[in-house]
Amino acid sequence: xxxxxxxxxxxxxxxxxxxxxxxxxxxxxxxxxxxxxxxxxxxxxxxxxxxxxxxxxxxxxxxxxxxxxxxxxxxxxxxxxxxxxxxxxxxxxxxxxxxxxxxxxxxxxxxxxxxxxxxxxxxxxxxxxxxxxxxxxxxxxxxxxxxxxxxxxxxxxxxxxxxxxxxxxxxxxxxxxxxxxxxxxxxxxxxxxxxxxxxxxxxxxxxxxxxxxxxxxxxxxxxxxxxxxxxxxxxxxxxxxxxxxxxxxxxxxxxxxxxxxxxxxxxxxxxxxxxxxxxxxxxxxxxxxxxxxxxxxxxxxxxxxxxxxxxxxxxxxxxxxxxxxxxxxxxxxxxxxxxxxxxxxxxxxxxxxxxxxxxxxxxxxxxxxxxxxxxxxxxxxxxxxxxxxxxxxxxxxxxxxxxxxxxxxxxxxxxxxxxxxxxxxxxxxxxxxxxxxxxxxxxxxxxxxxxxxxxxxxxxxxxxxxxxxxxxxxxxxxxxxxxxxxxxxxxxxxxxxxxxxxxxxxxxxxxxxxxxxxxxxxxxxxxxxxxxxxxxxxxxxxxxxxxxxxxxxxxxxxxxxxxxxxxxxxxxxxxxxxxxxxxxxxxxxxxxxxxxxxxxxxxxxxxxxxxxxxxxxxxxxxxxxxxxxxxxxxxxxxxxxxxxxxxxxxxxxxxxxxxxxxxxxxxxxxxxxxxxxxxxxxxxx
Ligand SMILES: Nc1ncnc2c1ncn2[C@@H]1O[C@H](COP(=O)(O)OP(=O)(O)OP(=O)(O)O)[C@@H](O)[C@H]1O
Numbered sequence: 190x191x192x193x194x195x196x197x198x199x200x201x202x203x204x205x206x207x208x209x210x211x212x213x214x215x216x217x218x219x220x221x222x223x224x225x226x227x228x229x230x231x232x233x234x235x236x237x238x239x240x241x242x243x244x245x246x247x248x249x250x251x252x253x254x255x256x257x258x259x260x261x262x263x264x265x266x267x268x269x270x271x272x273x274x275x276x277x278x279x280x281x282x283x284x285x286x287x288x289x290x291x292x293x294x295x296x297x298x299x300x301x302x303x304x305x306x307x308x309x310x311x312x313x314x315x316x317x318x319x320x321x322x323x324x325x326x327x328x329x330x331x332x333x334x335x336x337x338x339x340x341x342x343x344x345x346x347x348x349x350x351x352x353x354x355x356x357x358x359x360x361x362x363x364x365x366x367x368x369x370x371x372x373x374x375x376x377x378x379x380x381x382x383x384x385x386x387x388x389x390x391x392x393x394x395x396x397x398x399x400x401x402x403x404x405x406x407x408x409x410x411x412x413x414x415x416x417x418x419x420x421x422x423x424x425x426x427x428x429x430x431x432x433x434x435x436x437x438x439x440x441x442x443x444x445x446x447x448x449x450x451x452x453x454x455x456x457x458x459x460x461x462x463x464x465x466x467x468x469x470x471x472x473x474x475x476x477x478x479x480x481x482x483x484x485x486x487x488x489x490x491x492x493x494x495x496x497x498x499x500x501x502x503x504x505x506x507x508x509x510x511x512x513x514x515x516x517x518x519x520x521x522x523x524x525x526x527x528x529x530x531x532x533x534x535x536x537x538x539x540x541x542x543x544x545x546x547x548x549x550x551x552x553x554x555x556x557x558x559x560x561x562x563x564x565x566x567x568x569x570x571x572x573x574x575x576x577x578x579x580x581x582x583x584x585x586x587x588x589x590x591x592x593x594x595x596x597x598x599x600x601x602x603x604x605x606x607x608x609x610x611x612x613x614x615x616x617x618x619x620x621x622x623x624x625x626x627x628x629x630x631x632x633x634x635x636x637x638x639x640x641x642x643x644x645x646x647x648x649x650x651x652x653x654x655x656x657x658x659x660x661x662x663x664x665x666x667x668x669x670x671x672x673x674x675x676x677x678x679x680x681x682x683x684x685x686x687x688x689x690x691x692x693x694x695x696x697x698x699x700x701x702x703x704x705x706x707x708x709x710x711x712x713x714x715x716x717x718x719x720x721x722x723x724x725x726x727x728x729x730x731x732x733x734x735x736x737x738x739x740x741x742x743x744x745x746x747x748x749x750x751x752x753x754x755x756x757x758x759x760x761x762x763x764x765x766x767x768x769x770x771x772x773x774x775x776x777x778x779x780x781x782x783x784x785x786x787x788x789x790x791x792x793x794x795x796x797x798x799x800x801x802x803x804x805x806x807x808x809x810x811x812x813x814x815x816x817x818x819x820x821x822x823x824x825x826x827x828x829x830x831x832x833x834x835x836x837x838x839x840x841x842x843x844x845x846x847x848x849x850x851x852x853x854x855x856x857x858x859x860x861x862x863x864x865x866x867x868x869x870x871x872x873x874x
Pocket of ligand 1: 530560561
């Protein structure tokens with residue numbers, strides 16, 4: 190069987206080695222690893238790209254394949270065992286954090302500050318900075334394996350070692366490449382052991398004890414594992430926030446209490462007696478599975494207590510089942526595929542053909558079409574036809590979604606992010622759609638602030654939960670849909686232009702039912718059959734329904750069928766059965782619509798020119814792919830530049846008088862366009 194191929198892109202080869210070693214430790218030889226450091230790399234063969242996040246390499250390696258191959262930006266962990274060197278520095282030491290890229294240096298400064306090293310003055314430094322910081326007063330350089338970049342003036346260097354991959358990235362790799370995750374806990378165990386080692390050193394060092402404890406507390410609370418320390422009397426001395434979260438208790442209520450009152454299930458007696466480490470035990474507490482390591486603490490050969498580190502691995506263990514369950518139970522699977530899109534018209538055949546091509550790429554799609562034309566149906570069919578079909582499909586509708594609701598729905602939230610936030614937080618739709626597709630329906634209704642967040646997610650391919658500080662890499666295909674004219678919304682400042690271009694990488698336009706009249710009869714027959722009604726449609730009925738303008742498109746048609754199945758007794762459906770509402774509005778509305786278009790075109794000036802363009806297009810109305818602008822220009826009786834013609838065609842497209850395909854297909858007049866032309870002719874301009 191072919192092994193999945195991972196392409197690791199890093200700027201420095203030592204970072205590649207650090208990533209590779211960690212991955213070998215977890216996945217052994219189940220995975221083939223290639224890198225930019227050892228060319229050639231066959232880009233067609235790779236299954237996933239793992240990037241260290243270097244902006245410099247992005248253009249060269251990531252951009253060309255971004256839309257065809259999934260990309261993960263590595264989240265990097267920090268080596269706890271190396272941190273003690275930092276703690277030993279006197280307060281207020283001026284440090285320089287040296288990295289090979291500006292944003293990486295800034296990231297590392299930020300991380301160290303978050304971990305509580307904020308009593309030092311830490312300045313970021315990288316050779317690619319436009320303006321290098323002054324080295325006055327700098328005493329120490331801190332680096333992650335890049336000593337050679339430290340300016341020679343700085344004599345003392347603390348090398349924290351190359352930052353390797355963190356757990357979330359490793360889990361993500363196993364998900365995308367469908368590798369077994371059972372070895373992941375080993376990594377966690379390693380991490381715990383290092384943590385315990387540094388914890389011990391910090392807690393019992395002879396240095397300024399209160400400062401160290403303060404540090405320890407910050408570090409303890411910054412990790413995602415539960416950590417509990419118990420002294421020889423069985424009294425809990427350390428109980429970090431995460432331990433409280435996992436066990437559902439308040440940390441403050443546990444400290445200074447005997448462990449048997451709080452964590453009797455942990456079986457601490459055993460280790461208090463044996464004084465031997467018990468590593469990687471899986472224990473079940475309530476509904477959760479915990480992976481636990483209990484380590485005796487020895488100081489100068491004296492036994493002084495036990496440190497228990499644990500993590501909720503229910504998530505890791507049930508990952509696969511969980512996704513499958515979610516997919517089937519909460520409607521994350523798609524109901525429709527291309528075969529379910531009923532049509533007979535050339536317009537729809539063309540649209541389906543384009544959509545199938547779209548499905549085979551990974552670009553973002555923007556579906557445009559009137560309400561009820563089947564935009565969601567197409568989105569589902571594209572997902573089903575794509576390589577992501579095994580992944581989830583999630584839909585979110587922005588109509589009527591408030592700003593706060595939209596934010597927490599899309600990005601999720603952490604526990605305590607706001608009043609009423611669910612215990613344990615909640616993953617957002619982007620997280621749940623991992624490796625699948627997210628459908629952003631009625632995107633034109635998204636509030637501007639959400640548009641900004643969406644743009645960020647699309648560009649950075651990562652999300653952060655509301656109230657959280659962890660960046661979650663995402664691999665999700667985005668399909669957006671709208672029935673609004675987004676370009677007009679951009680003009681009045683209601684829609685972000687940059688977001689529009691990001692979404693509109695592959696535009697797909699679904700023609701309204703009135704422009705594919707051939708589909709009307711077949712849709713009637715299809716839905717009647719689906720409802721087990723074997724009824725015959727008279728020619729008169731079909732004719733009337735074909736000339737109706739269907740403002741609500743297929744959804745409206747389904748409504749008419751529901752009405753007919755209830756009201757018609759016999760086997761035949763005729764004109765007399767057509768709902769009054771439709772009979773009455775048909776002619777009036779149609780005229781009204783045509784008048785509206787004419788008024789609009791008149792408002793733009795040059796109505797005569799528009800009429801001539803329509804006349805010319807009408808000559809080619811039977812050409813299935815329409816005609817190109819060049820042909821059109823040479824057939825017009827007035828001279829017009831290509832740019833001006835394009836603007837005029839855009840306006841005609843907005844009114845529904847013409848349609849044009851993507852790529853090289855030309856422009857074609859629609860039924861509405863012909864009706865407008867008819868009316869204009871009868872007004873004999
Ligand atoms: N070609 C088709 N064949 C079969 N069913 C269709 C077709 N087009 C639309 N439908 C049905 O019509 C209804 C409306 O479709 P859908 O929800 O996909 O439209 P939409 O364009 O997303 O609407 P809105 O803009 O209001 O969200 C659904 O019940 C869908 O199954």
